Amino acid sequence: MTRTLRKSNKFNAISVGVTDAELIKAYKKGDTQALEIIMKKYEKPIYAYLLKMVRNADYANDLFQEIFLKFIKNIQSYNEEKKFANWIYTVAHNAVMDGFRKNKNRCFESLDRSNGEDSAPISETMDSKEPLPENILIKNEINKKIETAFEILSNEQREVFIMRHYWGLSFKEIAEILKVPIGTALARMSRALGRLKVEMGHIGEAV
Amino acid sequence: MTCKYSEKILLYFYGEMDNAQCKEIKEHLESCAECKKNLEVLRDVSGHLDSFKGNAPAHLIEGLIREARKREIWKFNVGNIFENIFSHWKVSASTLVFACLMFAVFFPFGADKDRLKWISNIDSDLDGLEYSMYEEYDFSLGEYGESVEDFEYENIDDEIESINKNRRIL
């Protein structure tokens, strides 16, 4: 008990310099605080990805729990030498794609509109720290347009965009997770950008 | 027509190019309106994605930590027993062997009444044998006792007689 606590304090103090492998090793030995640190580290990229992909807060919450529960349940057989980021991102990608396959007949595009009462729409979770009051309107308008434009993208196109942005992975790493050649990953994003450009074409005129 | 640099613009924007490639793109951007526009859209979209907080609700993390702790407690209680057994395997193994031996010796006799009878027969036979040995021992003791008596008195008598004889001579 004392040993665990001492170790946890060590992680609190220098958690920035601690590698994922070290945190997982500590968690394997029973240090749940190490798990908390690793969850906090991957919370934002995973949750942002889920919310942007499924566009429904309740469903994103379920998937978020499912992904980390998989890690918690299988911790003893998890090999910490594997790159944790790639592992958890692959699990997240598979969870989302499985969900899309299972809910083929469900219209995901309408999800965030149909559940307005229970969960906050994505636009409400935007950063409220706006730079200048006169920019708020313009920024909101642009954000609204981009969000609408994002909706017309295919799941695959949107995913590459989100992975590259929120996960900070290189196109090569994204291609590995998607199990496609790097050229395919780049082509998907390029096409996505082309569609966004068309959708956002009249931003300047609208504001 | 899509510019052949459209994918390279992506690599350029996300910093996945070396210096020479960067220079090439910069030169291309001077002359290509399409790529320039693409880069502009990319910056807008990126800014939009940046403005997203993306924090999971606190109760999700708390719930997962609770679940992990619950598993730890179970692992500590049950897992520790196994861990102790395996870490002190020599002691555990010899204890097990001893327990099996005791079981093998006592359980069959305790379970079978006929065998128990057989055992008590042996016991009474042994008692009989012990008694006869006792008798045998007693008998030999008597014989031995006689010789002791002979030694005790005959020798003393002989000695007294020889003393008296000596006295008479004196």
Ligand SMILES: [Zn+2]
């Ligand atoms: Zn170009």
